Amino acid sequence: MRRGTLLAYSLPLHAGVVLRGQHQRQRNGLVVRLEEDHRTGEGEIAPLPGFSRETLPQAAEAALLLMRRWVAGASILADLSGGEDIAQRIAPSVAFGLSCALAELEDCLPPQAPSIAVPLCSGDSDEFIRRLTALPDSRLAKVKVGLTDGGAESRQVNGMLAALPGLHLRLDANRSWTAAAAAAFAAGLDPSLRGRIDFIEEPCATPAASLAFARDSGIPIAWDETVREGDFSLRPQPGVAAIIIKPTLTGSLRRCERLIHQARQAGLTAVISSSIESSLGLTQLARLSQVLTPGVPPGLDTLSLLGAQLLRRWPGSLLPLQSPALLHTIARAS
């Protein structure tokens, strides 16, 4: 006997969360719950405004259709990770959420481990250095750059690396630098510290400019937004060290698995990263990263952007759990 439930959630976002120039005050998404006999699986479907192609209403419509097909006995997994056209036709956030629910139902996700997340700095670097200093292990962190001018940010990065001699950094400019700003950033870096920048995600507005930056500066780059562009092909490229995989923006677990396998074959590191999911999605991404990208710390340090946790707690987080009563049931199918 199969049953499905689709629920809607809304969580407060702390002030200052700006996505693609849009100020976001809430994180809205869906939870899909699949039940069969005495087994249950849940998944989060949360298109990210400014990054996802699909809107939340479009995701809800696709999720409802596929949930009803599953309840009626169809094997939707083929829909979720079949050929490119099928996976692309079904909104990536829906494919990801439903495949998580199915994986939980089949007990295919590894158990909850002490969740790790590379600390993320998107604001005050002095506060961030204090936070890192207090951590038992501050070997790796991520810093958003491109928010001000390249010169000031290279001084900020120099300061962090000098303050913590064992620290390596992942940087992320979200394509905000011109070639000149990127060159100014590289020129401002202390040459003795530059080797501790593992990569910069999307430094420049175009992939060609980012490749030229990597060539000229010798600083490795990583593709994030580029991975999700139609003409992207995974192959070795001079200066490219990694790809960032955001499953909510990519699709089903099997699609992510294929992408990670292709990355490995191209000699690239694959990093699983948050799309600002709730604690439900983030804990599942943490469990997934143990299997899909073992030994590569995932970029999941976004829970603190939210005002509450949803259904499952992130280990160690003191953020309150939102009352399940605030979840709105959109539809049931049985």
Ligand SMILES: O=C(O)CCC(=O)C1=CC=C[C@@H](O)[C@@H]1C(=O)O
């Ligand atoms: O990757 C991480 O360490 C955390 C997630 C993160 O940096 C992002 C999540 C969603 C959108 C962006 O703001 C940003 C990114 O571009 O990687």
Ligand SMILES: [Mg+2]
């Ligand atoms: Mg990024």
